[in-house]
Amino acid sequence: GENVEQHPSTLSVQEGDSAVIKCTYSDSASNYFPWYKQELGKGPQLIIDIRSNVGEKKDQRIAVTLNKTAKHFSLHITETQPEDSAVYFCAASRGSGGGADGLTFGKGTHLIIQP
Amino acid sequence: EAQVTQNPRYLITVTGKKLTVTCSQNMNHEYMSWYRQDPGLGLRQIYYSMNVEVTDKGDVPEGYKVSRKEKRNFPLILESPSPNQTSLYFCASSGKGYYGYTFGSGTRLTVV
Numbered sequence: 001g002e003n004v005e006q007h008p009s010t011l012s013v014q015e016g017d018s019a020v021i022k023c024t025y026s027d028s029a030s031n032y033f034p035w036y037k038q039e040l041g042k043g044p045q046l047i048i049d050i051r052s053n054v055g056e057k058k059d060q061r062i063a064v065t066l067n068k069t070a071k072h073f074s075l076h077i078t079e080t081q082p083e084d085s086a087v088y089f090c091a092a093s094r095g096s097g098g099g100a101d102g103l104t105f106g107k108g109t110h111l112i113i114q115p
Numbered sequence: 116e117a118q119v120t121q122n123p124r125y126l127i128t129v130t131g132k133k134l135t136v137t138c139s140q141n142m143n144h145e146y147m148s149w150y151r152q153d154p155g156l157g158l159r160q161i162y163y164s165m166n167v168e169v170t171d172k173g174d175v176p177e178g179y180k181v182s183r184k185e186k187r188n189f190p191l192i193l194e195s196p197s198p199n200q201t202s203l204y205f206c207a208s209s210g211k212g213y214y215g216y217t218f219g220s221g222t223r224l225t226v227v
Contacts, residue, residue, distance in 0.1 A: 001174065006157075032214050034214075034215060034216070034219075039218075042220060042221075043119075043205055043218035043219055043220050043221050044158070044205070044218045045205075046207060046215050046216065046217070047175075047216070049215060051214070063143075089157060089158065091158075096162075098208075098212075098214045099146070099209060099214045099215075099216065100146055100165055100211070101146075101147075101158045101163050101165060101171065102146075102148040102163040102173060102185065103160070103216065104160070105150075105157045105158040105159070107156060107157035108157050
């Protein structure tokens with residue numbers, strides 16, 4: 001089955017700096033890669049996603065890149081703000097179903113924005 | 116408001132006492148899944164459903180059952196809970212062709 005590795009487990013950056021979280025996946029058939037943000041006491045919330053036919057996607061201060069050959073994808077947050085502090089999870093579809101049979105998640109990155 | 120609703124939010128129970136965690140979505144989504152979240156292990160899939168009466172095992176199905184008799188509901192059943200099922204549980208749903216999953220607020224279960 002799919003296996004998703006996520007690094008780092010904890011990331012501390014100064015407010016205004018950029019943050020990068022990296023993930024690798026094992027199943028070359030996976031075709032959908034979402035990123036979720038989880039705040040304390042809440043469920044994960046989708047913040048951005050990318051499909052395997054796209055190399056990069058941007059939405060305001062966040063961007064995701066995908067390298068299918070190397071089987072890795074990354075989340076980039078620019079101009080970080082205090083409200084960006086949270087746990088971030090990457091995920092990959094289980095096979096080529098685009099997520100119809102669910103997602104496999106990385107173990108999460110605790111992002112801390114230092115004032 | 117489009118949402119996934121789980122109940123209860125918190126539950127403390129004793130070993131062996133059957134329980135059900137309910138999940139309901141109001142978005143007419145075909146796909147639904149259950150996950151458990153444990154410190155250091157991230158989110159792991161328990162069961163998923165691609166449509167009514169279609170369910171299948173995820174990565175950690177032992178000790179759990181599900182049913183999908185109606186499109187909107189996907190209850191998680193623990194027939195004989197054990198302490199190692201103490202965890203934070205999330206239900207999620209997604210529409211066909213959309214790919215993005217919406218998560219519920221979670222159910223924190225403690226089995227003593």
